[in-house]
Amino acid sequence: MTRNPYAVAAITKHGVDIARSLSASFQNMDVIYPKKFEKGDEAKRGIQMYEGSIRDVLPSVFHSYKGIVMVVSIGAVVRLVAPLLKDKKTDPGVVVVDDNKEHAISVLSGHLGGANELTKEVAAALGARPVITTASEVRQTIPVDLFGKRFGWVWDSPENLVSVSASVVNEEKIAIIQESGEKDWWEYDRPMPENIKMYASIEEAIHASPDAALVVTHRNLTEKEAPILENGVLYRPKVIVLGMGCNRGTSGAEIESVIKETLDELNLSIKSVKAICTIDLKKDEEGLIETAKKYGWEFTCYAPETLNTVEIEEPSDTVYKYTGAYGVSEPAARLYSGADELALVKKKSGNVTISVAVIPCET
CATH class of the missing domain: 3.40.1390.40 (Udp-n-acetylmuramoylalanyl-d-glutamate--2,6- Diaminopimelate Ligase; Chain: A, domain 1)
Incomplete structure (x- = not known):
């Protein structure tokens, strides 16, 4: 079972020393090397050792890491990883370091897998030369x-x-x-x-x-x-902010339906939503939490007195009576986004109230 997003694997005596040294510079890197080079502190340091060939080990760990540094010749690495490749969107970044730690080479998934950035970090840690051949990186243009x-x-x-x-x-x-x-x-x-x-x-x-x-x-x-x-x-870009209020116990399905319907009406993409914002009385509202979690959106709650610091177009004495704030969805959207004007000031739909803001594009 892996504990970290990155790993460094070695197959030679010198490679083991490089791998151990490199892991000391990274707080989130596992170490993998042959048991025949055991030094006695592997259990304490959480180092993974294997018997036999790296070829037998690599298939079980390859897609378990975001990035893998291999202190192995580049030709061998190509042959080792070739049968394991699936898709550029999911394959891990692979960086090769030579046995004299002179070069750190970005070999696989330079962009999407993050190998180019990992190469730079590894090179800096080892005092090696980073080698990156991605066209956009070399030409210094847009990847x-x-x-x-x-x-x-x-x-x-x-x-x-x-x-x-x-x-x-x-x-x-x-x-x-x-x-x-x-x-x-x-x-x-x-x-x-x-x-x-x-x-x-x-x-x-x-x-x-x-x-x-x-x-x-x-x-x-x-x-x-x-x-x-x-x-x-x-x-x-993540720029759409949803200010929301709802009746206690409103389902996530109803909340999600109102969000989709509203964004469609405004001709906005749900992929650009950044956050759901509400009053702190709703910080445990399961429907809101469920929806934010499903889409990976931030879920931000404000105290009534904070919401009341925002000038809004539709203050409500009724809302104030029950929440201590003159509005929930509208001021929450304004607070988070910093927008002077909203894409939607406020809409009530069933058990849900929604306001929509777009974070201004800084010039």
């Missing part, structure tokens, strides 16, 4: 499959990832349209390449006839805008 990942952005059109990535690294004409989400996604200390241009709207980008496009928005595209995705990738 399409990782665009916005550190902010939590998700794809809504992954079928074009390969073709759009090719357009980017081949320096074709690329359009970027960003309507929401974090703006500090350019990671290099130089201007963007001239082939990549920002456009104020999808309509403007379509008119420019780009070879490929990256579209960042919380909106559902209109039929007129859809052609931008013929060779484009749609990203969903």
Whole structure:
């Protein structure tokens, strides 16, 4: 049973020393090596030892880790992992370190599996040279499959990832349209390449006839805008905030139904929802907790006095009588999002009250 998201595996005497040294620099890395190199402290340190060949061990642990560092020759690693590969979206990142710890090489799942970043960290820990051959990394351009990942952005059109990535690294004409989400996604200390241009709207980008496009928005595209995705990738930033109130005991199914219905009415994507916000009287409301957990959304609760610090459009004396706040869904959405205007001030549907805000796109 694994205890950590990363592992380092070795097969030689020198490799074992490197693996042990590397694990001391990582608080979340398991160590795996042959029992014949046992040093006596393995049980205390939680080190996994094996008899025989690494080929017999690797299949049982390969997909149990987010990333694996192998102090093994790169040719051997290729042959070892080839039969274990499933999909670039799920395969772990693999980094190879040579027996003299001179190089740390990103071998597999450089982007999605995080091997490129792991390579840099391993190289820094060992004093080795990081070797990364991913085209977007080498060319210092946008890694399409990782665009916005550190902010939590998700794809809504992954079928074009390969073709759009090719357009980017081949320096074709690329359009970027960003309507929401974090703006500090350019990671290099130089201007963007001239082939990549920002456009104020999808309509403007379509008119420019780009070879490929990256579209960042919380909106559902209109039929007129859809052609931008013929060779484009749609990203969903986490910017939608749901302020919510409900009667005690309201089911998660009813809450979820109201959310979906409301977002459809507003033409917004559920993939861009970041949080459900409410009053702290509802911090144990099972339906709200269940819905937030199902979608991986944050669940934030505010005290009545905090909600009352927000100026709202529809204060209610009745709500105040029962909760101590003049509103729940509207001020909660405003507090979390920081938005001056809401996409939906307030709607009552069955046992649920909902307000919708969009976190402003910082310039």
